[in-house]
Amino acid sequence: MENVFQSRSKAKATVYHLRDVIRDRASEGVTFRLRVPSLQISQGEKIALIGESGCGKSTLLDMLAFISQPTELAAFRFRPELEDDAVDVAKLWKRKRMNLLGDMRKRHIGYVMQTGGLLPYLTVRENMALSRVVLGLPRDETVESLARELGIARHLDKLPETLSVGERQRVAIGRALSHEPSIVIADEPTASVDPFAAEKIMSLFIGLAEERNITVVVASHAWRHIKRLELRRLAHHTHRSKDGRTTETVVNG
């Protein structure tokens, strides 16, 4: 057996522990680098990554969801539940254990995309139940009660295209929560709705996460919509090389 598990720590559970993680992306002769010297996220924390388009928000979120792999890294550990041991994600990446990483994502993480990512041929109910079906979780009242809390219960049997953009984002949030994950990652979940609706949806989302003690990492380009929610804001800065060919964003927190 491979030993990818670390010994239990008595300290408060650290869900993510990253040290010296780098992700490079190059396109058309321009190189972008995201560098994370140190990042610790504790269980139940609500984290915000706020920054302009192109600063690397999705790049970081996709690594936290094991969707994309760092170019270089010193440490990347993940401990979704207090009663579990920390998983050495760096080791799993090195050994190309993509199935295991995928299983871990499906079980423990909910992901909300900017444009919802709902399946157009499934009803709202089916979309919301999808993450439960994938895991073989029982059909119970979870989807209906989430839909009520999100104010979309009357739309459960409709197709997503018949809903407004804001309603669809509520469905996307419901889908990310329905399998009862311990972490939810939201990539600009309210970017395509008006500021008033954005604030409302975001506060609904954070409230639901708070009730369930879910760890949240949310990216946004607009601080205004979420500043009242008292999230912990990750520090980051971006610098460009003199010739403009390299951009680096450094995130710490």
Ligand SMILES: Nc1ncnc2c1ncn2[C@@H]1O[C@H](COP(=O)(O)OP(=O)(O)O)[C@@H](O)[C@H]1O
């Ligand atoms: N698939 C990709 N291939 C190459 N470069 C990419 C790719 N996706 C994003 N980038 C570049 O990486 C940088 C960070 O992008 P991203 O993480 O998507 O930023 P944000 O989410 O903050 O808008 C940008 O310069 C972008 O052009």
Ligand SMILES: [Mg+2]
């Ligand atoms: Mg993005």
